[in-house]
Amino acid sequence: MLEHTELFFKSIFIDNMVFATFLGMCSYLAVSKKVSTAVGLGAAVIFVLAVTVPLNWLLDQYLLRDGALSWLGPEYADYNLSFLSFILFIATIATMVQLVEIVVEKFSPALYNSLGIFLPLIAVNCAILGGSLFMQAREIPSLGLAFNYGLSSGIGWFLAILAIAAIREKIRYSNVPPPLRGLGITFIITGLMAIGFMSFGGMLTGGDEAAPVPEETAVQKKAEEEKMNLEEETEQTTVSYNAIEKE
């Protein structure tokens, strides 16, 4: 339960798809002019991520990675099909996106029209493929966690596009210098927003990324080494005691 909560908040705030890895920028920049369309696209991204990441997890687990085929029999244990990851992951994603497109067109034609080309383009949204590839690279251990990871990454992306859409609605009447209007100012806003999101950087991991005060780390290292030495000694002693007992 604890690891689920941790992964959830980590993927939303700390490893935010937009502000930490800058993935999925094209639709993030293009469809963030109005809050209502941004919400629609964000919801679609949440859905696609939450479905494709666990599906791809299953593919990865039982088909692609080193030794994944051993369930077919011992003679298949040596196969490593992970070079097929990209094409299989993308195939899954494209299928899911087609499904979403059909559903959205049927139930909300207005949203379908306002999203336009960007709905099918979710298939090549790097945040979606990125979610699956991060899942593979971080070796997420279970199907439940994979689903959690997909869902929370999607929510992080949703929050990002929601915030920037509201900001862009707010600055619509601002006197932005003409060369910066449109995409230019959006890039600058994204950078500034990333500064705001940096407040979470290093949280939970204990601030390893931030530069600590050098002398203290040296002292801490020394203390840790001493602690390790002590532990080793105690282990040795226990071993020897066991040996005596056996004798």
Place this chain on the structure above:
Amino acid sequence: MSNKRLTFKKRLHIIKHQLRGKKLAPAFNAFHTFLFTPDETTHSGGHIRAADDLKRTMNTVIIALIPVLLFSMFNAGYQYYSAVNGFPENFSVWNDFLTWDNFWIGIIKVLPLVVVSYGVGLLVEFIFAVIKGHEVEEGYLVTGMLVPLIVPIDTPLWMLAVAVVFGVIIGKEVFGGTGMNILNPALTIRAFLFFAYPTWMSGDKVWVYQGMERAGTPDAISGETILGYLAQNSQNEFSYTVSDMFFGFIPGSVGETSTFLILLGGLFLIFSKIASWRIMVSAVAGALAMGLIFNGVVDAGWITESSKFYGLMSFDFWKHLIVGGLAFGIVYMATDPVTGSQTNRGKWIYGFLIGFISVMIRVFNPAYPEGVFLAILLMNVFAPTIDHYVVQANVKRRMKRFKNAVILPKDAEEAKLKVETI
């Protein structure tokens, strides 16, 4: 009529008319309107004549900041001499704190920060005003005062200058100037400094004058902030009493230490109706709520004393308000009317989340024990979203009320009127 007889005000008006249409006109007008209300009369449309224009608003905030600035100048010296000679045994405000020696350190360390901040920032503003051909905007008056108060005292002046240029241009001018920025410029400057030069912004050396110069020498001095101490140690053992923390005789960023004076400034801003009391009250409530949750976790025994979060988690919840920059951030920066939430209901949500997230970052993020400025920046990012949904909810509610409204037929209305008159 000779020129001598004219009042100072009248003479300024004459110079103004001479400069009209020239390149330097915006620069002169900036100084002129700083002192006096302009003498122009408008000819079209309906206008309200009011004294509280943008410059008066900004000046009010500056007046609220001046006690903090003076205190910080004394505190700079007090922290320096305490670090060198040890803390005075029988502390008395008159003999140990309000002395000329202390003030002199303030003059040579704090005043240059103020001068550089104003000089560089206003220079950028003037350049932009002359290029774009509009009046110099007033926005920097408060930012320029806030910036020196939220940096550590040993910040090199060139760093401050670089950060101010970044903050004013990227944080404000690219959006079209005062009133259009999305992030508080003072906090943008602080965040730039924090992420660009982390060694000068945290640790235990930067909070005291000469701390960085003397580091590594036999005369090394250090003054750790209470939060920095707690993030490293799990015991609540330090020599500062609660009244030290409340009145501000502790190390910290230049102006953030004295909660007492900040409280007075906050009251002044509330009574002059410049700052929103909703944001202040809800931010305090948010901080207390998060502090109570953490204290509850410690009391329930869910966390061991060896945990790296124990020190800050077991810190009494109300003490979070009087250490670090929380009070300063809430009173002077969260209440920024441009970047904060605009709607009343939005202000409650916005303020509460600022307090809540500040204390959360303090505890969970040992790298940034000073999480207030980041929490405010984060909520600045989400303020438009909050506003959007508050407005939408309002629109929906009123549409519903309109639909459900029963319009009485004319006869019934007349009958009702009759009954009422009888």
